[in-house]
Amino acid sequence: MTHQPDLAAAIDFGISNTDVVVRRGGDLITWSQPYARDPDPASVRELLATHAVDLDDLARLAVTGGRHRVLPDAIGDTQVVKINEVQAIGRGGQALLGLEGAARDTSLMVASCGSGTALIKAQGDSYAHVSGSAVGGGTMLGLARLILGTMDPLEIEALAAQGDRNGADLSLADVITGPIGSLPADATAVNFGRLGRRSFHGEVSREDLAAALVNLIAQTIALITINAARAQGCEQVVLTGHMVDMSTFREVVGLVGQYYAAELKVVDRPGYATAIGALLLADG
Known part of the structure; x- marks a missing residue:
């Protein structure tokens, strides 16, 4: 199977929403759908296909959030990379704020305001859950x-x-x-x-x-x-x-x-x- 080198994707399986990010070349495509059930290989294929992304074209698929660990380590020839949610929240906050390179050493509080609220301290490559609330x-x-x-x-x-x-x-x-x-x-x-x-x-x-x-x-x-x-x-x-x-x-x-x-x-x-x-x- 030949993978497309300029194609990458990640899925965040949240409590309320499932969020998808696809990077194709220099473009970032995003979409979301309400949470339906625990993820499985078939539902992952269907989710990506809704925006014309073939799972088999991906060398790897990053997954995080909720019940992402129920997925196998590979689907077909595509590696499934399981990312700790705390780290994903922290790194995502840095990226969206434009903190890259040396700027990532800035101490940052990332408030992930989803179904509940998680507070992550991000600094450099260090990400720690420091507080949160069931309110969200x-x-x-x-x-x-x-x-x-x-x-x-x-x-x-x-x-x-x-x-x-x-x-x-x-x-x-x-x-x-x-x-x-x-x-x-x-x-x-x-x-x-x-x-x-x-x-x-x-x-x-x-x-x-x-x-x-x-x-x-x-x-x-x-x-x-x-x-x-x-x-x-x-x-x-x-x-x-x-x-x-x-x-x-x-x-x-x-x-x-x-x-x-x-x-x-x-x-x-x-x-x-x-x-x-x-x-x-x-x-x-």
Whole structure:
């Protein structure tokens, strides 16, 4: 079998999404599909074929995430290179931030905002899981199913963009008479706190509920990321994962960064960072 030397690919088998990166010459092709089942040789072939990539043309295929280790070490004549997910997240964060060569010695906190949240310190060729949270995109979808009646991320995003989080949350102005540090009066004091007041008997729109939900998830991720980065002495912070695709998520994260004088960087194609990291690590 003759492999195509200018063709390389990586697959990240996430809890919610399966992400694919293909490098053909100098071009990078990416696509994603919802997680369906544990990977096997047949499903890998089918996944690549959806974008006209023949597995047999690959000398090797990098895999990471979730249940990637259930795959064999080779499929036909294609070597299956299994990449540790922590390393893939860290290397992908470096790559998307443009930290290559000597710049990779920069101490970087990579927040992988997927179904849950993993915080990886990356520096040079060293990658370590330092913290994280069970709160993430999976939390958003599960709670959205309960309170909004949908699990469609695009619908949640559209609703949140039209809503006011303080329709469901309590702001500082609602609960105190003076400032707390540098936080503005409309900063969140209690997530969904308005609904928890015994005196509240009104209705909250789906839009306001969606805005409050995204706010809860984004604030939690932003705060643990800032605290972990400072505890680890990281010089830079980058956010990756498909949660970062949501403009409403990015808006809240940006506000939290302003409140605490921290820059949480957002890059292009954040949802493919882990697959890109696996691809680069498989290159050697």
